[in-house]
Amino acid sequence: MAPFLSRRDLQFQLYEVLGTAALPQRPRFAEHSREVYDDVLNLAYSVAERYFANHLREADTHEPHVEGGKVKLPPQVADAMRAFRDAGFFSAHHDEELGGLQLPWVVTQAVQAHFQAANISTSGYPFLTIGNANLLREFASAEQQAKYLPPLLEGRWFGTMALSEPHAGSGLADITTTATPKGDGTYSLTGTKMWISGGEHELSENIIHLVLARIAGAPAGVKGISLFLVPRYRVGPDGKPGESNHVVLAGLNHKMGYRGTTNTLLNFGEGGETVGELVGEPGQGLAQMFHMMNEARIGVGMGAVMLGYAGYLASLEYARERRQGRLPGNKDPHSPPVPIIAHPDVRRMLLRQKSFVEGGLALGLYASSLVDDLHTGPEEGRKDTGLLLDLLTPIVKSWPSKYSQEALSDAIQVMGGAGYTRDFPVELYYRDNRLNPIHEGTEGIQALDLLGRKVTQAGGRGLSVLLERLEADLAASEALEGIAEIRTALTTAVSQSTAALRTHLGRAAELGPERFLASAHSALEMLGHTVVGWMWLRQAAAAARQLPQARGDDPDFYRGKLHAARFFALYELPKVGVHAELLASADPTALEMQEAWF
Amino acid sequence: MKILTLVRQVPDAEARVKISGGQVDLEGATLVMDGMDEYGVEEALRLREGGAAVEEIVALATGPKRVEDALRTALAMGVDRAIHVETDQALDPIALSRVVAQVAQAEGVSLILVGGQEADWDSQALGAATAERLGWPQLTWTNELALEGDTLTGRHDVDDGNESFRVPLPAVVTTQQGLNEPRYPTLPNIMKAKKKELRKDTLDAYGAAPTVRVVGSDIQTRARLNKMIDGKDPQAAAAELLDLLRNEAKVIA
Numbered sequence: 049m050a051p052f053l054s055r056r057d058l059q060f061q062l063y064e065v066l067g068t069a070a071l072p073q074r075p076r077f078a079e080h081s082r083e084v085y086d087d088v089l090n091l092a093y094s095v096a097e098r099y100f101a102n103h104l105r106e107a108d109t110h111e112p113h114v115e116g117g118k119v120k121l122p123p124q125v126a127d128a129m130r131a132f133r134d135a136g137f138f139s140a141h142h143d144e145e146l147g148g149l150q151l152p153w154v155v156t157q158a159v160q161a162h163f164q165a166a167n168i169s170t171s172g173y174p175f176l177t178i179g180n181a182n183l184l185r186e187f188a189s190a191e192q193q194a195k196y197l198p199p200l201l202e203g204r205w206f207g208t209m210a211l212s213e214p215h216a217g218s219g220l221a222d223i224t225t226t227a228t229p230k231g232d233g234t235y236s237l238t239g240t241k242m243w244i245s246g247g248e249h250e251l252s253e254n255i256i257h258l259v260l261a262r263i264a265g266a267p268a269g270v271k272g273i274s275l276f277l278v279p280r281y282r283v284g285p286d287g288k289p290g291e292s293n294h295v296v297l298a299g300l301n302h303k304m305g306y307r308g309t310t311n312t313l314l315n316f317g318e319g320g321e322t323v324g325e326l327v328g329e330p331g332q333g334l335a336q337m338f339h340m341m342n343e344a345r346i347g348v349g350m351g352a353v354m355l356g357y358a359g360y361l362a363s364l365e366y367a368r369e370r371r372q373g374r375l376p377g378n379k380d381p382h383s384p385p386v387p388i389i390a391h392p393d394v395r396r397m398l399l400r401q402k403s404f405v406e407g408g409l410a411l412g413l414y415a416s417s418l419v420d421d422l423h424t425g426p427e428e429g430r431k432d433t434g435l436l437l438d439l440l441t442p443i444v445k446s447w448p449s450k451y452s453q454e455a456l457s458d459a460i461q462v463m464g465g466a467g468y469t470r471d472f473p474v475e476l477y478y479r480d481n482r483l484n485p486i487h488e489g490t491e492g493i494q495a496l497d498l499l500g501r502k503v504t505q506a507g508g509r510g511l512s513v514l515l516e517r518l519e520a521d522l523a524a525s526e527a528l529e530g531i532a533e534i535r536t537a538l539t540t541a542v543s544q545s546t547a548a549l550r551t552h553l554g555r556a557a558e559l560g561p562e563r564f565l566a567s568a569h570s571a572l573e574m575l576g577h578t579v580v581g582w583m584w585l586r587q588a589a590a591a592a593r594q595l596p597q598a599r600g601d602d603p604d605f606y607r608g609k610l611h612a613a614r615f616f617a618l619y620e621l622p623k624v625g626v627h628a629e630l631l632a633s634a635d636p637t638a639l640e641m642q643e644a645w646f
Numbered sequence: 647m648k649i650l651t652l653v654r655q656v657p658d659a660e661a662r663v664k665i666s667g668g669q670v671d672l673e674g675a676t677l678v679m680d681g682m683d684e685y686g687v688e689e690a691l692r693l694r695e696g697g698a699a700v701e702e703i704v705a706l707a708t709g710p711k712r713v714e715d716a717l718r719t720a721l722a723m724g725v726d727r728a729i730h731v732e733t734d735q736a737l738d739p740i741a742l743s744r745v746v747a748q749v750a751q752a753e754g755v756s757l758i759l760v761g762g763q764e765a766d767w768d769s770q771a772l773g774a775a776t777a778e779r780l781g782w783p784q785l786t787w788t789n790e791l792a793l794e795g796d797t798l799t800g801r802h803d804v805d806d807g808n809e810s811f812r813v814p815l816p817a818v819v820t821t822q823q824g825l826n827e828p829r830y831p832t833l834p835n836i837m838k839a840k841k842k843e844l845r846k847d848t849l850d851a852y853g854a855a856p857t858v859r860v861v862g863s864d865i866q867t868r869a870r871l872n873k874m875i876d877g878k879d880p881q882a883a884a885a886e887l888l889d890l891l892r893n894e895a896k897v898i899a
Contacts, residue, residue, distance in 0.1 A: 051660065055676065079837065087718060087836045094830055136833035149833050371870075600673025601664075 050365040052101055052165040052358045055093065056605060057406060058158055061413050064590045068417070071152050074424045085155050091135055092162040099124070099131040100166035107169055107308030108476055112249070112300055119249045119297070119310050128170050129251050132163070133203035138174060142185070146201055152424075153343070157350055157416040161409075165354035168480050169308030173206055175347060176246045180207025180258055183340045187328040188277065195283060196256055205289075206252040210241040210259040210278075210314065211337065217243065218493055220334065221269045225261040225316060227276055227324060237261055237278060237324045238317035240298065243487075247312030248280075248297040254289040255280040259316070259324060260333045267331075275333035276324035278316065294320035305479030342437060345445035345488055346415050352484040353408040356452025359459035359477040360401040366463050366472070367394055388462070397462050401455040402608070403584070403616040408448035410583035415444045432513045439502045439510035440579065442494035447576040449484035450491060456481055495568035498575065503549065511549070518542060518582045525589040530610045534588050537617035538581045541624040545578045548628035559634050566639040567631045574627035581621045588613035647815065648755040649690040649700055651725065652746060652772070653707040654680040654764050655716040668862040679716040682761025684723075684828040685821040689791055690759055691724045692826060698793045702726050706749050708742060710734050714844065721839035722831030728842070733849040738858035743775035745852045750780060756816040757798070762787045763822075773820035783813040789824035 062068040062085070069082040103124035112119050132138070141156040142148030151159070163171035181200040184193060199205040216222040225239025239261060241247075246255070257278040266272030281289035296318040301311040316322040328336050367389040375386060388394045418437040422430055456478040460467035467474045485491045503511055522539065525531060549571070556564050591609035598606055657663050658676040665671065679687075687705065694700035705720040707713045708731040717728040731745055750758055763770045777784035785791075785800035790810075792799045798817055801810040803824070831839070873890065877883045891898050 056674070079840075081840065083715075083718065084836060084840060086715070087722060087831070087839075088833060090719075091831055091833070091836065131830070134832065135830060140833055147834075149837060151833075371872075600671065602674060 050358075050362040052096070052361065053093070053162055053354070054357070054361065055089070056601075057409065058089065058161070060587075060590070060605070060609075061410055062154065062158060064594060065410060065586055066154065066413060066417050068152070068154055071154075071420065071424075076150055076424045077152055079150070080152075088140070088149075088151065088155065089158060089162070092137070092159040095131050095135055095137075096162035096166035099128040100163050100170055103128070103170070103308075104167045104473060105470070105476070107167065108305075111302065111307040112310040114297070114300065119300070121249060121251070121308070121310070125170050125173075125308065126251055128167070129173060129203065132174050138178060138181075138203035139201035142181075142201060146185075146197065148201070152417075153419040154413055154416040157346065157413060160347065161350055161354050161412075164351045165358045167308070168351055168355060169306045171351075172306065172309035173246050173249070173251060174203065176209065177203065177205075177207040177252075179340060179344050179347070180209065180256060182343065183209075183258060183336065184256075184277070184327070186339060187275070187332075187336045189327075192277060192325060192327065195287060196277065196279075199254070199287075200256065204252060205254040205256055206246055206249075207256045207258065208244050208246050209337070210244050210247070210257045212243045213240055214242045214313070218490060220260065220273070223260060223262065223273065225259065226264055227261040227274065227326075228264045230323070233325075235261075235263070235276060235324045235326060236317065237276060237322045239315075241314045241316070243301065244312045244314050245306075245309050247310060247314050249310050253281075254283070255295075257295065257314070258327070258337075260337065261324075263326075263330055270334045271331050273333040274330045275327040275336050277327050278322060278324040282323060292320065294318055294322045304482055305476070306483050341488070342441050343419060345441050346412060346419070348484055348488045349408070349415075349444040349446075349448045350412040352448040352452040352481055353405055353412050355477045355481040355484075356401070356448065356455040357405040357409065359452075359456040359474045360398070360405050362472060362474050362477075363401065363459035363462040363467065364389075364398055366466065367398060370463075370466075394462055397458040399612060399615045400619070401458050403612045403620065404448075404451040404455040406587065406609075406612060407580040407583050407616060408452060410587055411440075411444055411580055412448065414583065414586075415440050432509070435506050435510035436513040436517070438505060439498075439514060442489075442498040442502060442572065443576045443579050445488065446485065446491045446494040446572060447580060449481070450576075451580075452481050453478070453485070491572070492569070495572040496565055499568040499571040500565050503571070504553065508553075514579070515542070515546065518585075521582065521585055521589065525585060525592075528589055528592040530592050530595075531585070531588040531613065533617040534581065534585050534613040537621040538578070538585050541578045541581055541621045544625050544628040545574050548574065548632040551632040552634060555634060563634055563636060563639055566636065567634050570627040570631040570635070574624050574631060577620060577624050577627075581616060581624075584613040584616045647698070647700055647757065648702045648704065648753055649693070649757045649759065650746070650750050650753060650755040651683065651686045651690050651703065651705050651720065652758070652760040653683050653687065653705045653713075653716050653720050653728075654761065655707065655709060655713045656680045656764065663865070665863050665865055669860060670863055677712065677715065679719050680761050680764050681823075681828075682763060682821055685823070685825040686759030686761060686819075687720050687723055687725060688826045688828040689819075689821065690757075691829070693757075693791075693793050696793075704729060704753055704755065706746065707731070708733060708737055708745055708849070717844060718839055719831060721842045721844070722836045723829060724835065726842065728844045729847060730844060731847045731849055731852065735849065735856060736860065737854060738856045739769045739771040740775050740858075741854045741856045743772055743779055744854040745849075746772070746776045747779040748852050750776070750816075756796075758782075758816075758818045760818065760820055761822075762820040773818050777818040780816070780818070782816050782818055784818040784820065785811055785813060786820045787822045788819050789822055791819060791825065 071077045072080040103122055106122045110122050112121050139148040140151045213223050227235035227237050230236055259276045259278045260273050261276055262272045263274055279293055280295050282291050282293045284290040296315045298313040298315045368387055370388050371385040372388050418433050421433045459474045587609050591606035595606040655677050658678045661676045663670050690703045703725045705725045705728045707717050760773045773784055787802040788800040790801040796815045799812045801808050875883045875886050
């Protein structure tokens with residue numbers, strides 16, 4: 049079996065590109081060291097390999113089903129949860145007094161990457177729980193935290209996020225689930241929630257749903273939405289799960305991929321009362337949910353990266369072993385066929401995958417390092433870091449989701465008919481990843497968020513910070529050898545992007561909101577490729593610095609980085625110009641197309 | 647009582663190894679604690695958890711600086727402290743046993759656990775050589791172990807069943823698959839391991855020098871023959887397959 053993850057690349061990204069080994073200089077991480085991070089990552093690899101990768105196909109083939117009123121999953125999922133829990137991964141990034149290790153977010157994401165690569169659908173359960181606990185940690189009252197956090201951090205209870213309803217997914221303003229005050233500070237909830245991952249299973253003693261609902265009489269639109277904590281089983285005074293809270297499984301969704309993660313339709317208040325507790329202030333539900341979205345969206349982007357990466361590694365191994373055909377010029381039919389990696393077009397497809405998945409990994413981990421800087425970096429830079437992170441988040445979420453899909457298509461193509469069969473995992477990764485451009489805000493919504501909100505936020509400061517940092521990296525890499533192509537192509541992409549944005553923003557009033565936002569997709573593509581080009585410059589610069597003194601396998605590793613940067617510069621970055629032109633002209637082709645003309 | 651567990655660092659079974667200059671080149675390879683030694687570490691922890699009067703568990707390793715990683719794993723699994731005899735010299739089992747025996751005596755241990763064989767040098771001699779030096783009994787290839795007072799009972803499998811043995815402590819035990827299911831470290835224990843003692847010794851202190859040197863290594867090359875058997879006549883195809891397996895591949899008699 050091909051490895052599901054490149055440990056060498058993860059080390060390169062963390063220590064040689066991001067300087068993660070310096071984090072223990074910050075007070076919050078003072079107890080750590082590079083050795084601690086290495087040991088934690090090694091543990092993640094061992095647990096992921098043994099308990100997650102082992103049932104990748106099984107969880108897909110035997111998707112969750114209801115048996116005797118209970119959701120049935122392959123038994124390996126419960127073993128995986130036990131191993132994840134016993135190792136202490138549920139609470140790793142939390143404060144010491146909560147039993148955590150205060151691991152930096154970038155290391156936490158690198159840990160999670162192992163589980164995403166090994167088995168994305170089984171990793172869904174703990175990651176939803178971790179996100180759920182993060183939200184409670186931020187907004188729940190001290191009393192709620194004392195009651196609900198410990199079992200979530202110990203991995204005894206699991207969590208969900210219940211936002212969508214059958215008629216309201218991307219348009220959350222229209223949700224109708226209602227919370228009626230009971231007079232004792234709690235609420236009675238009624239309504240139906242759709243697409244709730246981890247909504248029902250027997251993996252944990254209790255499930256804590258975080259539910260968006262309207263308090264009876266609240267105003268229409270997003271301002272009337274509040275956040276509620278709704279346990280599957282009501283929690284007694286002893287802190288133990290007791291009687292049913294009447295959150296009823298109305299059905300399971302049968303999906304293309306991510307099959308091992310149960311995805312549910314849930315009815316609240318069916319056959320009895322569903323009691324919930326308000327989290328934070330009334331009317332703050334969406335704002336609170338979105339506060340956590342930065343981190344959740346980085347998680348989705350990283351999940352996409354890891355699926356693409358696993359597919360790349362599988363097709364690479366196959367290409368090295370599978371023999372087929374002879375090189376042009378060899379007319380001897382008795383000579384052995386060559387491994388297909390000898391064919392330039394196969395190498396092109398592998399290089400394209402490499403440039404997408406390693407570029408995406410660099411981006412996801414960079415964004416994660418910004419989350420650390422935001423909380424523990426130098427005080428004076430935090431505001432800028434926050435604005436840069438806000439700007440990058442829609443790109444971090446959507447770029448890998450889209451380009452891992454392209455990479456996985458190439459992985460299947462490299463493997464030919466074999467890649468199209470269920471004998472190899474690439475078709476499964478392809479199906480799994482197809483969710484990523486959809487959930488946690490579709491690609492279209494990310495584009496609107498980027499152009500409509502993030503680019504102009506705080507007077508465009510986020511964009512200025514991006515350009516400052518990018519130009520600093522360009523300047524610092526001037527004297528390095530072997531990176532001319534990426535420097536040149538990136539410089540061009542940056543000037544094209546900034547000119548197009550300046551033009552488009554300058555015409556905002558004249559264009560009106562509808563036409564202004566109609567170019568959002570061009571803006572996302574343009575900035576997405578530019579930012580990933582920047583990530584390739586950072587990787588190429590790190591490789592160029594290390595290459596002269598590299599030993600063992602490292603020279604090949606660094607030359608591979610330099611070559612992939614060159615590929616991205618020559619084959620991908622020129623696409624920025626196409627989107628920049630469409631944006632600068634506020635091209636109205638899609639806008640002007642009429643429904644009747646289809 | 648004190649227990650000494652020997653820890654070796656070897657390439658991960660999944661890792662690709664290379665040969666350079668007639669030697670296995672470990673530069674860049676993923677290195678882990680030898681699986682057989684993990685059984686030893688785990689068994690020491692289980693003896694203590696099972697109620698035996700184990701005062702201390704010490705892990706010992708020899709080798710270059712990177713071997714610390716394997717010792718840290720042992721510490722994170724629960725071993726109390728570690729001794730690293732740091733050297734870039736590769737020790738043959740007889741030379742290594744000199745180090746193990748001296749540490750055992752200096753530390754006053756009464757049980758030594760060591761892998762029955764190692765993934766890096768499959769001589770299977772270390773346990774026996776150490777027992778011989780110390781004049782202690784040894785239980786070999788153990789896949790079940792129990793301690794009552796100062797008496798150790800061990801069982802190992804033989805071709806058609808198993809045998810059990812009893813020895814008084816002090817003793818050497820060599821481990822093998824089936825003895826237990828080694829635990830993984832936990833995150834809190836990884837942090838605790840950072841604070842545990844990892845003592846550094848030099849090889850000079852033990853007067854051990856290798857007398858056997860590796861002078862050449864080759865990796866077996868494998869090639870696929872891509873032989874296709876015509877399946878139109880199943881009987882003939884089966885006969886041809888049998889012939890190939892018997893006479894060409896020589897994997898059946």
